[in-house]
Amino acid sequence: MERYYQPEVECASREQILAWQNERLVKQVRHVWDNVPYYRKKMEEKGLTPQDIQGVNDLKKLPFLTKDDLREAYPYGLLARPLADCVRIQSTSGTTGRRVVAFYTQHDIDLWEDCCARAIVAAGGTREDVCHVCYGYGLFTGGPGLNGGSHKVGCLTLPMSSGNTERQIQFLIDLEATILCCTPSYAAYLAESIHERGLRDKIKLKAGIFGAEAWTEEMRQNIQEKLGIKAYDIYGLTETSGPGVSFECSAQTGMHINEDHFIAEIIDPETGEVLPDGEKGELVFTSITKEAFPLLRYRTRDICVLNREPCPCGRTHVKMSKPMGRSDDMLVIKGVNVFPSQIETVLLNLGMDPNYQMIVERKNNLDTLEVQVEVNETLFSDTVRNLEKIEKTIAGALQSVLGIGAKVTLMEPKSIQRSEGKAKRVIDKRNLF
Numbered sequence: 001m002e003r004y005y006q007p008e009v010e011c012a013s014r015e016q017i018l019a020w021q022n023e024r025l026v027k028q029v030r031h032v033w034d035n036v037p038y039y040r041k042k043m044e045e046k047g048l049t050p051q052d053i054q055g056v057n058d059l060k061k062l063p064f065l066t067k068d069d070l071r072e073a074y075p076y077g078l079l080a081r082p083l084a085d086c087v088r089i090q091s092t093s094g095t096t097g098r099r100v101v102a103f104y105t106q107h108d109i110d111l112w113e114d115c116c117a118r119a120i121v122a123a124g125g126t127r128e129d130v131c132h133v134c135y136g137y138g139l140f141t142g143g144p145g146l147n148g149g150s151h152k153v154g155c156l157t158l159p160m161s162s163g164n165t166e167r168q169i170q171f172l173i174d175l176e177a178t179i180l181c182c183t184p185s186y187a188a189y190l191a192e193s194i195h196e197r198g199l200r201d202k203i204k205l206k207a208g209i210f211g212a213e214a215w216t217e218e219m220r221q222n223i224q225e226k227l228g229i230k231a232y233d234i235y236g237l238t239e240t241s242g243p244g245v246s247f248e249c250s251a252q253t254g255m256h257i258n259e260d261h262f263i264a265e266i267i268d269p270e271t272g273e274v275l276p277d278g279e280k281g282e283l284v285f286t287s288i289t290k291e292a293f294p295l296l297r298y299r300t301r302d303i304c305v306l307n308r309e310p311c312p313c314g315r316t317h318v319k320m321s322k323p324m325g326r327s328d329d330m331l332v333i334k335g336v337n338v339f340p341s342q343i344e345t346v347l348l349n350l351g352m353d354p355n356y357q358m359i360v361e362r363k364n365n366l367d368t369l370e371v372q373v374e375v376n377e378t379l380f381s382d383t384v385r386n387l388e389k390i391e392k393t394i395a396g397a398l399q400s401v402l403g404i405g406a407k408v409t410l411m412e413p414k415s416i417q418r419s420e421g422k423a424k425r426v427i428d429k430r431n432l433f
Helices: 016-034 037-045 054-059 068-072 106-122 142-153 165-174 184-196 217-229 340-349 386-402
Strands: 086-092 100-105 132-133 157-158 179-182 206-213 228-236 242-248 255-257 262-267 281-287 298-304 331-333 336-338 356-363 366-374 405-409 427-428
Touching: 016 037, 016 054, 016 281, 037 068, 054 262, 068 100, 068 262, 086 106, 086 340, 106 142, 106 228, 106 242, 132 142, 132 165, 132 356, 142 157, 142 179, 142 242, 165 184, 179 184, 184 206, 184 217, 206 217, 217 228, 228 255, 262 298, 331 356, 340 386, 366 386
Parallel strands: 132 157, 132 179, 179 206, 206 228, 356 427, 366 405
Antiparallel strands: 086 100, 228 242, 242 255, 262 281, 281 298, 331 336, 356 366
16 A cells, blocks of 8 residues: 655645646746845846746746756855854865865755655555665665664664665664665665675665766666565755655656755746646746755756656656656766766866866776876877876876776877867767666
8 A cells, every 4th residue: 555754745636736836836936036146137037026926837937947056156045044044054076176066955855855754655654664874875866765764764773874785784683774875776776786795585675765976777676676676766856855856666667856845847848838738848946935046947957858647656746757867968877976077177286288088987787987098199108117107197087076996008109099170078878878
């Protein structure tokens, strides 16, 4: 039998959802106009005032926000509440070293944790469960979001964070964890490690909540089979709060968007025109309940489809498909956002030409990143020891900017293939979509 964390919201009528959205959008536009000069200026440039937005039908009049706006307004330019009202930040890596910093009031955190609690209950979680969270903690939203949601449901929560596989497996067994929360690639790696040690029969898991990176249906089946669980997808962005913007139910046919907190649109990435339901395009979110950091019409760059068909689980909120790609050049590697421009910046800062290629693969279900860097004739003819030193320097600089390790390989001049004079920057060998 399907369970709900907030049945009166999750199964509300479409009329009720629309009424909430209309009322909250009008209030949010006024809040942003009054408190965020950066966004008020964008509205004024379009000749808009809050009176022009009477409900969801007027949403398309509002200007978009993009990652560029977040970088330009960093750190406080999009803050809509006094700093004294904010109790936390979360952050994601930025494209050129400028990070995206999102602010939260206590109320924002409560609502975010409610969204994550809905996801845990949809995966069969109750207060009887032991929820093993091995998303990263700290600035990354995965750990704190699912941790808070697990507390709200009343599960015993294991705040494991990522890495240290031996300890993860020990706690899974000793504390009889029933719900696993992590990236799909780490779930697959844990499954392999458990099998290698012959410990499969010691694992009590029944469900997994996996997100923060793309994964295929085949990967889902593989994880489900190896761990004997049902694997649920979860989606979120630091910019809109974190995981729990949408989540899968028992039907496993897309993720229900928490429409009492977020209005979703699908647009043509080229023209910005809003597309009808069922058409593939770029996902845009408007936060209608966020106090500290409300983003209106934020372009996620994720390509997907919205579906309003009734769902057998009884939830009435619109479903989004798994993201089917990106409308920009961002890659998600080990759950971390990586942009080619970050590699470029690192090389330029080290006084090198930015001739490079990123090779991303998935080995044993874990992502690997190799950065091949062309060096000039003088450097390339240098001693082996000196070349190793250069590789180490680049690897260290990449680690500090990207937040993940990369293997650096120095290449001869002109050895990276170019098409029409341009090098292909990214070779992604993972089969993700």
